Amino acid sequence: MSDILTKQDNSHTIAELIRSQLNKFSPAEIKIVNHLLANYPMSGMVSITELSENCGVSTPTVMRTLKKIGYSSFTTFQKELKEELQQTLSDPITKHDKWAADAPESHVLNRVADTVTTNLRHSLNQVSYEQFDAIIDLLAEQDKALHIVGGRITSAFARYMNTHLEVIRENVYIFPEAVALWPHHLLKIKPNDVLIVFDVRRYEQDLITISRLANARGAKIILFTDQWLSPIASEAIHTLPIRIEGKSGWDSGVVTLFFAEAIVVALEEKLWTQTSERMRELEDMFDLTERFKKRIE
Amino acid sequence: MSDILTKQDNSHTIAELIRSQLNKFSPAEIKIVNHLLANYPMSGMVSITELSENCGVSTPTVMRTLKKIGYSSFTTFQKELKEELQQTLSDPITKHDKWAADAPESHVLNRVADTVTTNLRHSLNQVSYEQFDAIIDLLAEQDKALHIVGGRITSAFARYMNTHLEVIRENVYIFPEAVALWPHHLLKIKPNDVLIVFDVRRYEQDLITISRLANARGAKIILFTDQWLSPIASEAIHTLPIRIEGKSGWDSGVVTLFFAEAIVVALEEKLWTQTSERMRELEDMFDLTERFKKRIE
DNA sequence: TTTTTTATGTAATGTACATTACAAACTTAT
DNA sequence: ATAAGTTTGTAATGTACATTACATAAAAAA
Known part of the structure; x- marks a missing residue:
């Protein structure tokens, strides 16, 4: 470097x-x-x-x-x-x-970069290793299903996380896009299942409701939220308070994705024997479907 | 006490x-x-x-x-x-x-943080202000429709970008999830429309095909790709080569999202008069549907 | 609604502190 | 040895601060 x-x-x-x-x-x-x-x-x-x-x-x-x-x-x-x-x-x-x-501070690229790194720094200070490791341990238990749900903006992160975790471990499910189908999906949640919820401001009523119901069914909730904490925090056993503040009003999602990715990487390392096997199978299937170009490397 | x-x-x-x-x-x-x-x-x-x-x-x-x-x-x-x-x-x-x-480099959180910041630094060096500004100018032309599409992993970014850009300007469309519907969506693309494509390794055949076809229909392609460049680069008028390398094998999406967000912020600033109006309307609709909690601050 | 509880700020108070004024002790030069 | 300069401490002073008491505002409960 x-x-x-x-x-x-x-x-x-x-x-x-x-x-x-x-x-x-x-x-x-x-x-x-x-x-x-x-x-x-x-x-x-x-x-x-x-x-x-x-x-x-x-x-x-x-x-x-x-x-x-x-x-x-x-x-x-x-x-x-x-x-x-x-x-x-x-x-x-x-x-x-x-x-x-x-580079001049004035250009948007630099201002956004500045905001993002500041947010990252502050967020890292808010999360202890112990808590992070505890989350990984929890996610490593594959006999319990893992469900993921996000809101209007954060559903993109839910999706990203789902795509990766699906490869790493079994029993991963993302909530359907249509909110109307959420109650139906709720039925799949069993006691001690894990539910990852993304809820940053403005906090969404549907997410709060679904979290309460999931909690009532005995699910363990891991919450991705912002520094002001979603109301769901009181239902969650692990809360990640991520700094999302943008200087001039906008909220940044980059650091939220960072933590999602960090969890993916950590879990992948923890379950590597199994993950590598699953990845190999996935590669084979890609080859068969010919959807992807051959690896360049 | x-x-x-x-x-x-x-x-x-x-x-x-x-x-x-x-x-x-x-x-x-x-x-x-x-x-x-x-x-x-x-x-x-x-x-x-x-x-x-x-x-x-x-x-x-x-x-x-x-x-x-x-x-x-x-x-x-x-x-x-x-x-x-x-x-x-x-x-x-x-x-x-x-x-x-x-903290010591050893913990996952710090390793990922290190990777991400390195990627960010390198990526910023690859993208000139001129090119970035040109992209913003292009996206500011609202009489031309804007289409967005992503691949297996990057579709999450496409979605994130779509959610934000939809608020900022008119005429924004995201490709449907099912690849089978893509040709159908292609019919909506008119000459001089803009198409944002996310394609990082492994490069996907469907994305390449759709890009060629869109190009043939006269669309202008903006490409988010990695440092090794997707084949689509030859079809694109603007290519963002983003460093996605993770040290121990995994590919990071954080910096890709960073650039997506930077574009959103830049465009929002450029079109602020109009955007603020659209946001106000959106707020009103949120209030009516009562889906969201009232703003705290 | 009205009452009670909780949350937060304003204003007052006493203390610890930084700073200054002055005097004592020590040093050096003649 | 004694006067001039130098070094250091004691005591006084004004300010900034931590703390407490009280009032008001907001939220929750009845």
């Missing part, structure tokens, strides 16, 4: 700033800068009172030292320290700065 | 403590926990005043939320957050592991 992204502020850390002036300090001041550097950067993330106590000096001495270093006040010093920490902690996905750098 | 009880429950991080209670919160409280988790952990390293402003709620609401989570005061909450941060920073091996964003 190309690492065109370079840390531009390496020479501008507060630690560097202090080290470059190490000779100008008086005894009490040396106590302070030593402590700051030794426990960098958390040593500075306390009140000036506490900091002075930790260094064994008085608060005014801390103030004078910081002014000597180049800050007008303790407050501004701490603010900069926080920013530096923030930047250090910001995650790898922010690497999109790379393309944002040589 | 004692503070000693706070972190007993196996949750190693405050983030997990919050996530384990995600269903207990009221609207304003959800705002807070979302913000805390989204910008974790630095979101908590500010004054309670600033935090409340960042969340758009009042300071007492922040206090109450933190008490609900299990802290006796904002101060103790922040103290624990600092300790957690301290510990994470001082342990170079598990460094950042606890935060999804910076």
Whole structure:
């Protein structure tokens, strides 16, 4: 992976700033800068009172030292320290700065890209590995049927997921397109079956109803929703709160698909022995029907 | 309520403590926990005043939320957050592991995230603004009908795009699901109509055929394909070569959806006057059918 | 509807804090 | 040794903050 992204502020850390002036300090001041550097950067993330106590000096001495270093006040010093920490902690996905750098933010492509990566970053923070793994474990139980349903917009994701999961495991069913047929499909749901529901705003009454009924029949519900949580969340045993917010009003579905795909990939890996067999059979059938071109690779 | 009880429950991080209670919160409280988790952990390293402003709620609401989570005061909450941060920073091996964003590549979620962002970056490099804008211009001509078709897997994207474009402009048609009906639908295509085709490997014979026939009827084809290019590329006037490669064999659809969405957003902006009108009408119809819950925000 | 409960914000209060003013102690130069 | 400069601490002050008490608004129940 190309690492065109370079840390531009390496020479501008507060630690560097202090080290470059190490000779100008008086005894009490040396106590302070030593402590700051030794426990960098958390040593500075306390009140000036506490900091002075930790260094064994008085608060005014801390103030004078910081002014000597180049800050007008303790407050501004701490603010900069926080920013530096923030930047250090910001995650790898922010690497999109790379393309944002040589491309004007203004173009739609870049704005959408920016939104999507932000949504992705935030969504990843909302979902714990434990929860995700628990979902995969649940989906791996093939004696229980898996049903999938989505709403006006999200039915596309339901379909995408269904197409893939169908290959990976047995007993996968998608709800029919016509809402009128949903109650009928509901009859197929048995206790402990799993139901994957996609419901992002605006939350749909039909989905809520179907979820309640499925729940009453003993189904376990996995919910894909947005950060504001569909009402179905109270029926679900696993809820994925996905950030879908677009800056200028529109809601993005990309990250929702991302999680659907992540589940597909994870399940495929978990059930690989079986999946590979099913895939081979599928390939054979494709060959027979001659619907597809031969693999290029 | 004692503070000693706070972190007993196996949750190693405050983030997990919050996530384990995600269903207990009221609207304003959800705002807070979302913000805390989204910008974790630095979101908590500010004054309670600033935090409340960042969340758009009042300071007492922040206090109450933190008490609900299990802290006796904002101060103790922040103290624990600092300790957690301290510990994470001082342990170079598990460094950042606890935060999804910076987590080890090993977990599926992170591997998929990495793949997707790489694909996105590469794809953006392949598509010029000029070409993208040309596509938008073409789609903005509403006197010409717009037809959409996808394959076994990509039909989900065709559907997603259709659902959105239908709202934005007139004269949008998606091909029926059953391939047997495609020739029939072909009759609706008039000279200079636009046809959006999704075709990624393995390239499908039916799509190739339909594209040739549509081309013969004078349709202009916009093609969503992968980096190896579907044979349809020779029939298309605009080709979007999208990187779909997954590291361990699987093909990702996320970036394909990204481009579909980017087109939707761009077209919506271009046709906004008209789109907003159509959306308003759609809202009215939703209200009448009572299929959807009222908007929250 | 009316009442009760829940949710949220406004305003007041006391505390911890950053900052400043000033004085004491220490150092250096003559 | 003593005056000038330097370093450091004590105490005072004003501000920002966390916290609490109360009021109002919204939702749920009767």
